[in-house]
Amino acid sequence: MTPSPSIDRRRVLQLGALAGLAAAFAPGMAAAADTPPVRITDLGPAVNNFSLAAGIPVGDRVYVASRNIDPMRIVGYDLTTRKVTSITPGPGISTQLLAADPDDHYLYSAVDERGGAEPGLIRLDLSKPDAPKEDLASLGGLRPYAIAMAPDGVLFFGGQEVGPRLRMYEPAAGALKEITGPDPDVPMIRCLVATEHHVYIGTGASLGATPTSTKAGLFVMDRATGEYTSLLPPEFADAVEVRDIALKGGKLYACATPADGATVAIIDLADPSRYQLLKYSSKFLRLPVFVGDDKVYFNGGTLVELTLSTGVFREIKLQDGEFGEIWGLWERGGSVMAVSAFGLVYQVDPATGQATTYDLVAGGAPADPQLAMSVAAGAGGVYVGGTNAVIRRDLRDGTKTRILAPSEAKDILIHEHVAYFAQYNSIGILAHDPRVDGEWTRKPALLPPDQNRPHQIVWDDQNQVALVGLQSDTRGGGSLMTFDPETSKTTVAVNPIDKTQMVRAVTAQEGLAYLGGQNVGNSGGTVVAWDPIRHRELWRMTPQTKPTGVTGLAVLGHHLYVMCYKGDFFVVDLTTRKVVHTANHGPVVPNYGTLLVSRGQVFCTSSRAFFRFDPRTSERTDLATLDGEWYGIPRSAVDEQGQFYAIRGRNLIRIELEDR
Secondary structure (H helix, E strand, C coil), rough: CCCCCCCCCCCCEEEEEHHHHHHHHCCCCCCCCCCCEEEEEEEEECCCCCEEEEEEECCEEEEEEEECCCEEEEEEECCCEEEEEEEEECCCCCCCCCCCCCCCCCEEECCCCCCCCCCEEEEECCCCCCEEEEEECCCCEEEEEEEEEECCCCEEEEECCCEEEEEEECCCCCCEEEEEECCCCCCEEEEEEHHHHHHEEEEEECCCCCCCCCCCEEEEECCCCCEEEEEHHHHHCCCCEEEEEEEEECCCEECCCCCCCCCEEECCCCCCCEEEEECCCCCCCCEEEEEEEEEEEECCCCCCECCCCCCCEEEECCCCCCCEEEEEEECCCEEEEEEEECCCCECCCCCCCCCCEEEEECCCCCCCCEECEEEEECCCEEECEEEEEEEEEEEECCCEEECCCEEEEEEEEECCCCCEEEEEECEEEEEEECCCCCCEEEECCCCCCCCEEEHHHHHHHCCCCCEEEEECCCCCCCCEEEEEECCCCCEEEEEECCCCCCCEEEEEECCCEEEHHHHHHCCCEEEEEEEEECCEEEEEEECCCCCCEEEEEEEEEEEEEEEEHHEEEEECCCCCCEEEEEEECCCCCCCCCEEEECEEEEEEEECCEEEEEEECCCCCEEEECCCCCCCCCCEECCCCCCCCEEEEEEEEEEEEECCC
């Protein structure tokens, strides 16, 4: 990802006729002659935050890896002085994987190399003041998800790829070795624990699954022979993955979520046929950490305590604040240390919920511009979703409020002065009223089980409900959820399109919902007319000859506008259900394009451009180049005054058209 230029002040660009803009696009795609005057105001970075996706202790210091800022940084923070001690740039935009060697000399990380030329296996020399980075090896297409350091200083890691392999790095030899994995049909190695003689491996199919993929696996590899032995309890056979593992006292603790809920299997390694299963009500359990002989703590969406002698789980709530996403857990002096993606470290007394809070940003961690997830305008403000935060910009005075929202706001709806965030991963619907809420959100509704990834949230004015299009990462397909803000009541229709297509796009008109489908392979492309109250299909069609998936929908009058992946575009007469216009806008829609209606016209936003369609001819008029840097699906928003907001680079811009 190429970083956008740094802009420290607002700048206003006056654009007259846009013949020059049209020339930036492909031949034959020039803007219409009646292109209106456009004024673009650069409002500065859209969303600033320091978020993270990994955190581990090294002595009295914490090392964390940033998420969704460019470049990724590995930051050292001293718990005693409450100051950042080092900031080391790395490749990519994030990593979940950090591991220190037994002497606390080197800190290793494996980083996704996609989009960059830098090697993904790196290490930091912690003996030097600035913890400088050393490039070790390229990862060859691996998306890393698991890492473990053995007591003898040998590093093991793995992740998602075709036929996932185990990687081993021996510092003495300075060599990276690939080892055949335990299951060529599973999409990913999910978790690892290494000892001097064995490597324990949890596998799964939570990402990149195919119809032939195997699911959860639990293996031990003999380091001397390379032989694998399965340790998977039969009760985990229907689980999607083994999410995490830990060793203590000759027992392996394995976390998975079979059909009956999150479960910990405590396996006797002397006789793996002997094991105990303990079930909990959360969606997952991970990061097991031991305090004393009788307590185990997990990230279960919050901090969860297990008392081994009784088998009883207990949720621990902070007396002040929220944990958010927990990316690191360990024991320190009888307390539990929890690294929050909010850029905070909590030292928690489990008995009372009291915590000492360490603020990494206050200590010097960089709160830089993030990639945008979503944008919405209304009620006197503009919201831009980032990672673990949403920024609200007050349109009266330009002041910005950072709203701490766990994970990612994939889309935002503003209704009756309240902003509703459709929050990944399985977080739910979060609410923020700028008149009464500060930096925290409320949660009026949960997402349906297994429907973890929201794509779009829109308002159905006739039925007075919000409509949320969802995807199931683990089961495939998706769903349509309704949400009533007055009562917080929800309903759900699972797989209203089919078992493989997510509900990528949603729009509503006169009490009907129109759903646009796409599958994980960027095909599908089915459009379904749906009754969102009775949850029944009225009709369906697939406008493309070679479907690439629907990414944007809008209704104007009796026409349905359909934008597909990489620019295929259709207009459907809802009276006859026939396609009345076809075009391809690939030069300005390189991947995703989304639609909105304003001023009696349909507008489209992609990462590359903002443009509109003539309501009579459907001819495209190019209005602004964007080159927006998105982590999510590119969108724009329009406020009550008819002013548009979009992302250019990593900045928020206002687009004003002078032909109202």
